[in-house]
Amino acid sequence: MRPLPSPARNPYWRFLVAGVRGQSAYPLATLAGLTANATFGLLKGGIMGAAVDSSGGELAGYSAATMAAFVWLGQGMLGSVNFWGGSDLQNRIRTGDVAVDFLRPVSVQAAHVLTDIGKGLFALLPRGLPSVVIGLLVSHMALPPDATAYALGLVSLLIGIAVSHATVYLVATTGLWLVETRGVSVLYMSLSGFLAGLYTPVYLYPDWLLTLALCTPFPSMMQLPIDVLSGRVTGADAGQHLAVQLGWLAAVLVAGHLATRAGRRRLEVQGG
Template structure:
């Protein structure tokens, strides 16, 4: 299923190009804003040196195609029209097969969107990464966990379709909440204390903020292991929740028209 997801995503080359253009455009906007804020603060902002802050912008933009912060999933439409019944007849876990497919999709996006976005950042604003091999290994594992957590969270959102005929309101609210609390627009460390506490009590920073902080070298020492443990914990929580909701929805599915 991972291979199938990778191959299917590779068919949408123009979409990947459009995504890269969007990544570069918003990366330049975000880097300009945060660079000005950093320079106004004397070169360091919320614990980020200027180069680390630029790296945060471009790595998060590069991961945006892989990490599903927007909540759109194939299974949502299949629940809506009832085709998910076919998925339940297959001799595999519904959650497992879609998670594996999404992982393959995400892995492909690193080639046409992720790496070029970081290279654009290096050529325009400059970037700086952690140099210790531990950070690269931990960061890679963290990215995979972030992809999985983001998918499982979006899967839980999709299961609302088992109980509600129309879910677009939930999806819009989810997209706004997730992209903000995951640290896409601003690092969570820049939030007011009460808002940062809310963010850290949710799985959203584990989707993007935590792995990026490891890769750019802001998270160091034992905090690297704490970050990975937090991500692993949220992965298990979201996996259990996705399995429970999918199982419960299987017995309550009602589609429009019958």
């Protein structure tokens, strides 16, 4: 019987590990990110808490505890979820280095998405988890009711990170036609956080805007994982959240694959 191949020899596993290692090389940047998360978490927590109190203790189904969970879990995810639209692929397309990527016997999409996911996974420990611990110390944030909810929350979080980076890859592929994609990145940055629930729960939006947000992949990056992680949804509702996230992950991956194939045929490097 042939021995099973070691994961360490799998090139795609190595891309994931490379992302983790690459991000770990910047401890001061990670510390600065944690400081920013804590600072803005305190400000945001005070504002959202006051909004709940002024509404009689409940706002769009949020109590003080669940709103605190929304704030601090969101702050903990900031280092892992890409709302800024930037990626290494954008620079490689602009400089022409992406031509080398296309010559390699691996998927360009998988290589870049897995590397970015690795960076996001690393940020969970030195930046994400401490942010949540700070939230637990300064507020009475809600927690999942049982171990199953914790497990589902972790799965939802990982899917949200993957959706984020797969979508940013799709944004970067526009460079195969446009070359300069800073405008597209700014548009993505403007829309993604707002529709994902970065600033306020999407359930506070007017019905038409909430419907619009739910028709995009952005809530799957933050709002839905927070719902599951905080225990705001459990059981079948949590399973439905995960199904929606998986659907969007599949959609953006397929869109990224098709865009890569189509853009590769149009790519020009140094005029030809």
